[in-house]
Amino acid sequence: MLTKYRTFFLTSLAFIALTICVTFSFIFLQEKQVKGQIIDAASGKPVPLATLEVGSERLFSDNQGQFITYIQQNGQIDLHASAPGYLPARFTFDLPWYLKMGEVKVQMAPTGFTGYVVDAWSAEALAGVTIHIAGQVIHTDSSGKANLPLTELKTPATISIRHSGYLPWQRELTRLPQDSAESPLLIRLEPHTLEGWLQSADDGQPLPGVTIKAGSVTTHSDGEGRFVLSRVLPNTEIIVQPDDRFIPVRFTFQDQTTTTIALEAKGLTVNVRNRLTGSPVAGVEVQSANRRASSSKNGIAELTRIPPQGILQVQRAGYVKQTLAYTLSQPITVSLEANAMQGRILDALSGLPLTGARIFLNGNAQSLDSHAHYTLNDLSQEFTLTVRNPGYKTIQLAWPITHTGALTALAKVKTQACQSAPDDNAPLCLDLLLEPFAARAIYIPFGLLSQPDTIRGLFDLVERSELNAVVLDIKSDAGELAWDTQVEQADWLGADRGRESWMSLQAFLAEAKARDIYTIGRMVIFKDDTLAYGRPDLALLYPDGAVWQDSSASAWVNPFIEEVWDYNIALAKEAAELGLDEINLDYIRFPSDGALGSIYYAQENTAKTRTAAIRAFAQRMDEALEPSGAALSADLFGLTVWVEAESDMNIGQRVIDIAPFVDIIAPMIYPSTFIPGNLGLSNPSASPYEVIYLSQIEASQKITGATQVRPWLQAYWYSADEMLLQKQAANDANSAGWMWWNAGGIYDESIFESK
Incomplete structure (x- = not known):
C-alpha cells in the first residue's frame, strides 16, 4: 500500500514538474513587447524619426519620438539610436523573463556646441536673444546661454542675431566642433548707438546743453551740439527738450545710427499792415531786446529767441515808429501809420502822366520826375497837399494822415493804387488823377453882391445850362474888396468897409461850392482908387503931385513900385485861402488912355522897364499863389496876341512876359473893339466868328509850355446868334473854355445849351 502511494506521489510530482517546465518554457520562449520614446537630452522634447536598432531589427520613432518593437530575448537588451543632429545613443536595459512588456526612454544628446551672448560694453549676459542658424531659431536662457545645434549643416554656416537695442551680429562658421566639450562660442553684441547733432533752425548754430531722453536713458548735447544714445529700442520715442527759447521735438527711433535735428526757435509772428490801405508792408524792422527781423513781402516778420513777454519796436522809413508790448502766446498785428507817400500825377481820362503838373506840400514846391512821379x-500828422496843372481841376487836400483823416481826404479826390512807382514798397502809393477842366463862365460884377437873389439866379442859370463857372469881382475897379480882409494896409485903407449888408465872399463861395460851381475871383490890379488916394506915394501922379486919372477918371497905382505888388499879392493869397478855385488878374499893365504924357514917373519909363516890371510882378504873384492851390489867370488886351511879340503897346503887357507865370491867359478879344483892318478884316466887328477864331489860334501859337488860352467873349452889343458864333469859334479853335463879359451881369440864356 505504501509502495502504491509512493508511486502515485512520484508520478504526480513528475507530472507537475513537467507541467511547470512546459509552462516556463512557453513563457520564456514567448515574444516580448518593448515600448519606448526617444527624447532630446537637452530640452526633453521628443526626437521624431530617430533610427533604432534592436538586434538585427531596425525601426523608426514616430512624430512623438515613440516606437514599439517585439523581441524573443530575455535578460540584457542593447538598443542603438541615431538621429540627425544628435549624437548616436546606445541604451542597455534588462527585461526579466517573466515580463511580457518593457517600457524605456532613450535620451539623445544634440550634436552642436554651446554659445553665450553678452553685452559688448558691460559683459552682462543677454537673455532672450534670438539666434538664427540654418533655418532654426534658438533663444538664450537667463544666463545668456544657448545650445547651438548643427543639424545637417555644411560648413561654412551662418549664425545671425538681431536683438532690440543692439547692432545686428553675424558670423560665418568655418568648421564644426568635434564634440560638445569644445570651448563655447562667446558672442558680444554692440549696443545700438544713435549719434546726433542739434542745431538752431534759424541760423544753423550748434545747441549745447540740450536734454535728450529715450525711455529711461537721458543724455545732453555737448559744446558742439553732439549727443549719443545707447541701447535704444526700436519705436522708442525720443524727446529733445531745449530751454525756453526753442520748441521741443519728439520723434520715434527707427534703428537709424545718425541724425541731425534743427530746433525751431520759439518766436513771435508779427503781421505788419498799412493802416490806411490794409496792405502788407515789407521791409519793416521788428526788434525786441537784441533780436531783429524784417517783414517779408507778405508783411510777416518772425522774431525768435526772445523772452515770453517784452517790448516790441516796429519801424520803417516812411512810417511812424511804434512801440508796443507783446506776449509769445499769440501772433500780433501792427498797423503802421504812413508818414510818406508817393505816386504819379495822371490825367484822369487818358491815364497819361502830367509832367507839367506842380505839387506843393504845406506851401513848399515838391519835385516831379520826367514820368510825373512824386515822393x-x-x-507831419497834418499837412496840406496841392496839385495844379493848367486845364485841370486843382487838387487840394488838408490831410490829417491818421487813418480816418486820410480816408476822409481821399474821398474828395480821384485816386488809384499806383500802377508804377520808383519804390515798390512805398508806405502809401497813390496816383493822383486830375480831371480835365475847361471853365465855361459868366462874369458877375462887384455890385451884384448887394443883390443876393440876383446872384442865386445866376447860380441857377449855371446849374441848368452848359455853364460850370462864374467870374466874380473880388477887387473892383475902384480897389474895393468883397471880403473882410486881414491885410493890414487894406484894412487901414478901409477897402473892405461899407458893404456889411452885402453877400460876403465867404457866403458866395459856400453856395457856389454846394452847387459844384467853379469860382474865379477877378482882381483889378493897377487901377485902384482906394490905394491910389489912400497912399498917393504909391499912385501915378501929375508933375504937381496930384493923383493922375485916366479918361474915365479912375486913379492908378504905379506898377514900378514893389510895395504895390506886395499889397496885391497879399490880397490874392488871402482870397485864395478863402477857397477860390482861381485868381484872375485884370489891368496887369500900365494905363492905355488919358493924358499919358502928363504922368510923372520917378523911374525910367521905357518898354524895357515896363515889361520887366510886369514880368517880375507876374512871377512873384505866381510864386506866392502856387502853394494855395488856386489857379492863376491873367486878362490881356485883345491886340496883344496880334502885335509883334516884343511890342508892349506902351502898356508893358506882352504875352511872352506873362504867359510863363500863369495857368491861363484870357485875351479880351471882343469883336466890336477891333477897328477896320485889324486881323486883316475890313470890318472885324461884323465878323465875330473870325475875330474869335483867328485870335484864339494866334494866341495859342505865341504860347509855349503848359499855359492855356481861354478867351473873354462879348455878351453885349451883339445878337444872340452872333454871340453863338463867338462861342462856336472858340470851341472850333480848341480854346480852354471861355468867359462871357457883360458889365451888368445880364445874359441871354438862349446862347447857352441846356444840360
Whole structure:
C-alpha cells in the first residue's frame, strides 16, 4: 500500500514538474513587447524619426519620438539610436523573463556646441536673444546661454542675431566642433548707438546743453551740439527738450545710427499792415531786446529767441515808429501809420502822366520826375497837399494822415493804387488823377453882391445850362474888396468897409461850392482908387503931385513900385485861402488912355522897364499863389496876341512876359473893339466868328509850355446868334473854355445849351 502511494506521489510530482517546465518554457520562449520614446537630452522634447536598432531589427520613432518593437530575448537588451543632429545613443536595459512588456526612454544628446551672448560694453549676459542658424531659431536662457545645434549643416554656416537695442551680429562658421566639450562660442553684441547733432533752425548754430531722453536713458548735447544714445529700442520715442527759447521735438527711433535735428526757435509772428490801405508792408524792422527781423513781402516778420513777454519796436522809413508790448502766446498785428507817400500825377481820362503838373506840400514846391512821379517824405500828422496843372481841376487836400483823416481826404479826390512807382514798397502809393477842366463862365460884377437873389439866379442859370463857372469881382475897379480882409494896409485903407449888408465872399463861395460851381475871383490890379488916394506915394501922379486919372477918371497905382505888388499879392493869397478855385488878374499893365504924357514917373519909363516890371510882378504873384492851390489867370488886351511879340503897346503887357507865370491867359478879344483892318478884316466887328477864331489860334501859337488860352467873349452889343458864333469859334479853335463879359451881369440864356 505504501509502495502504491509512493508511486502515485512520484508520478504526480513528475507530472507537475513537467507541467511547470512546459509552462516556463512557453513563457520564456514567448515574444516580448518593448515600448519606448526617444527624447532630446537637452530640452526633453521628443526626437521624431530617430533610427533604432534592436538586434538585427531596425525601426523608426514616430512624430512623438515613440516606437514599439517585439523581441524573443530575455535578460540584457542593447538598443542603438541615431538621429540627425544628435549624437548616436546606445541604451542597455534588462527585461526579466517573466515580463511580457518593457517600457524605456532613450535620451539623445544634440550634436552642436554651446554659445553665450553678452553685452559688448558691460559683459552682462543677454537673455532672450534670438539666434538664427540654418533655418532654426534658438533663444538664450537667463544666463545668456544657448545650445547651438548643427543639424545637417555644411560648413561654412551662418549664425545671425538681431536683438532690440543692439547692432545686428553675424558670423560665418568655418568648421564644426568635434564634440560638445569644445570651448563655447562667446558672442558680444554692440549696443545700438544713435549719434546726433542739434542745431538752431534759424541760423544753423550748434545747441549745447540740450536734454535728450529715450525711455529711461537721458543724455545732453555737448559744446558742439553732439549727443549719443545707447541701447535704444526700436519705436522708442525720443524727446529733445531745449530751454525756453526753442520748441521741443519728439520723434520715434527707427534703428537709424545718425541724425541731425534743427530746433525751431520759439518766436513771435508779427503781421505788419498799412493802416490806411490794409496792405502788407515789407521791409519793416521788428526788434525786441537784441533780436531783429524784417517783414517779408507778405508783411510777416518772425522774431525768435526772445523772452515770453517784452517790448516790441516796429519801424520803417516812411512810417511812424511804434512801440508796443507783446506776449509769445499769440501772433500780433501792427498797423503802421504812413508818414510818406508817393505816386504819379495822371490825367484822369487818358491815364497819361502830367509832367507839367506842380505839387506843393504845406506851401513848399515838391519835385516831379520826367514820368510825373512824386515822393513826399517825413509828413507831419497834418499837412496840406496841392496839385495844379493848367486845364485841370486843382487838387487840394488838408490831410490829417491818421487813418480816418486820410480816408476822409481821399474821398474828395480821384485816386488809384499806383500802377508804377520808383519804390515798390512805398508806405502809401497813390496816383493822383486830375480831371480835365475847361471853365465855361459868366462874369458877375462887384455890385451884384448887394443883390443876393440876383446872384442865386445866376447860380441857377449855371446849374441848368452848359455853364460850370462864374467870374466874380473880388477887387473892383475902384480897389474895393468883397471880403473882410486881414491885410493890414487894406484894412487901414478901409477897402473892405461899407458893404456889411452885402453877400460876403465867404457866403458866395459856400453856395457856389454846394452847387459844384467853379469860382474865379477877378482882381483889378493897377487901377485902384482906394490905394491910389489912400497912399498917393504909391499912385501915378501929375508933375504937381496930384493923383493922375485916366479918361474915365479912375486913379492908378504905379506898377514900378514893389510895395504895390506886395499889397496885391497879399490880397490874392488871402482870397485864395478863402477857397477860390482861381485868381484872375485884370489891368496887369500900365494905363492905355488919358493924358499919358502928363504922368510923372520917378523911374525910367521905357518898354524895357515896363515889361520887366510886369514880368517880375507876374512871377512873384505866381510864386506866392502856387502853394494855395488856386489857379492863376491873367486878362490881356485883345491886340496883344496880334502885335509883334516884343511890342508892349506902351502898356508893358506882352504875352511872352506873362504867359510863363500863369495857368491861363484870357485875351479880351471882343469883336466890336477891333477897328477896320485889324486881323486883316475890313470890318472885324461884323465878323465875330473870325475875330474869335483867328485870335484864339494866334494866341495859342505865341504860347509855349503848359499855359492855356481861354478867351473873354462879348455878351453885349451883339445878337444872340452872333454871340453863338463867338462861342462856336472858340470851341472850333480848341480854346480852354471861355468867359462871357457883360458889365451888368445880364445874359441871354438862349446862347447857352441846356444840360
